[in-house]
Amino acid sequence: xATDPELLSLKVDYKWNPMLPWPFQxxxxxxxxxxxxxxxxxxxxxxxxxxxxxxQFNMLYVYxxxxxxxxxxxxxxxxxxxxxxxxxxxxxxxxxxxxKRGDILGIRGPYGTPWPIDQANGSDVVFVAGGIGLAPxxxxxxxxxAHRELYGxxxxxxxxxxxxxxxxxxxxxxxxxxxxxxxYVTVDxxxxxxRGNVGVVTNLIPRAPFDPRNTMAFVCGPEIxxxxxxxxxxxxxxxxxxxxxxxxxxxxxxxxxxxxxxxGSVFVxxxxxxxxxxxxxEMLVKWEI
Amino acid sequence: MEDLKNILxxxxxxxGLNEEYFALIVGCASNxxxxxxxxxxxxxxxxxxxxxxxxxxxxxxxxxxxxxxLIIETLTEGDILGWSWLVPPYxxxxxxxALDLTRMIALDGKCLRTKCENDHHLGYELLKRFADIxxxxxxxxxxxxxxxxxxxx
Numbered sequence: 440x441a442t443d444p445e446l447l448s449l450k451v452d453y454k455w456n457p458m459l460p461w462p463f464q465x466x467x468x469x470x471x472x473x474x475x476x477x478x479x480x481x482x483x484x485x486x487x488x489x490x491x492x493x494x495q496f497n498m499l500y501v502y503x504x505x506x507x508x509x510x511x512x513x514x515x516x517x518x519x520x521x522x523x524x525x526x527x528x529x530x531x532x533x534x535x536x537x538x539k540r541g542d543i544l545g546i547r548g549p550y551g552t553p554w555p556i557d558q559a560n561g562s563d564v565v566f567v568a569g570g571i572g573l574a575p576x577x578x579x580x581x582x583x584x585a586h587r588e589l590y591g592x593x594x595x596x597x598x599x600x601x602x603x604x605x606x607x608x609x610x611x612x613x614x615x616x617x618x619x620x621x622x623y624v625t626v627d628x629x630x631x632x633x634r635g636n637v638g639v640v641t642n643l644i645p646r647a648p649f650d651p652r653n654t655m656a657f658v659c660g661p662e663i664x665x666x667x668x669x670x671x672x673x674x675x676x677x678x679x680x681x682x683x684x685x686x687x688x689x690x691x692x693x694x695x696x697x698x699x700x701x702x703g704s705v706f707v708x709x710x711x712x713x714x715x716x717x718x719x720x721e722m723l724v725k726w727e728i
Numbered sequence: 729m730e731d732l733k734n735i736l737x738x739x740x741x742x743x744g745l746n747e748e749y750f751a752l753i754v755g756c757a758s759n760x761x762x763x764x765x766x767x768x769x770x771x772x773x774x775x776x777x778x779x780x781x782x783x784x785x786x787x788x789x790x791x792x793x794x795x796x797x798l799i800i801e802t803l804t805e806g807d808i809l810g811w812s813w814l815v816p817p818y819x820x821x822x823x824x825x826a827l828d829l830t831r832m833i834a835l836d837g838k839c840l841r842t843k844c845e846n847d848h849h850l851g852y853e854l855l856k857r858f859a860d861i862x863x864x865x866x867x868x869x870x871x872x873x874x875x876x877x878x879x880x881x
Binding site: 569570571598599600604625627628629630631633634635636637638639641642646660661663664667 | 787789795796797798799800801802804805806827867868871872874875876877878
């Protein structure tokens, strides 16, 4: 994990090889909550920018420890800085959590299907995020906010465990202060002192201010939360064709070769992670998949 | 009274109720205003009302030893508060507190449950509506219990 001078002076040309990690240097590590952190990275060597689309993910390689898929959580309009937000729960993310400014990580990517934001032009846009699921949605929010005039109402419904687990709190407050975004936050439990909502995120859907007949919904969170959210959105009148979810499976190669992330007839790494809900709805309730 | 009638008529909870029953329910309704921070009812107290929240926010909470009150759920505009008036022993299971200035319509459950005993069709109509609320709250509670945002949901 130490800063390697050879890597820092890397002068090779960047040639796309989907299996070859590219060295990135950590610019900043920010602890968002007790177990969640954001790392900002910049490419080394010939690669100056890293273009990606909202919803895509990278394979992050902690040298000598292992490689894992993590969604990009930064602003796609700023391709010079690559941002990832994750929880320190496994061997690799715990090692990553200990890294500091100047350390080097390997990156492969970007991979996967993006949030189809262009399809939401002229519609209301509803983002529903659960827990760390706000991170993969944030690039889409940045994009929508940057082109706010293209959309109708823009609503974010965000549910998490407790008030201490609220991610990107400052940013949520800034967005809430705008007159053209509707931001609602709820937590599963709280002690007195919390003046926000308590209850599951699906409880926010029936009264959220959007026109269900003209809405595109982007949902990201634990699979159970996404299933119940999609059902509640549909109950409100949103067409299943207009609901998109981001799936998570055991992604290894990230290019649809190894089969670790096979989900029925699709590979989550290549055909996803963002899927139209109507296309995978039946598979979500099959134990055998 | 006309104002109350209109508000109740617009609420989905009462939709489809016949005029006779609706008039009876309007007769059991009264306006209520609770200042922020005030307790609406406490756990263990007699439950003789249910409430339709018109504006504001109410927390359902329970006292936990050494930690203070734990908020279980918040209810806001349009929500129905309370079903303990319907089920023996007719006592509240949680504290309810107004988090903000809250305006509600209080409905006399004690009076209604006597009427329900005498007229089972009315009882069924009300129970059907409360069963829907109970189902939604049970579903939410199950999701909360699963701790889906934890390490191992």
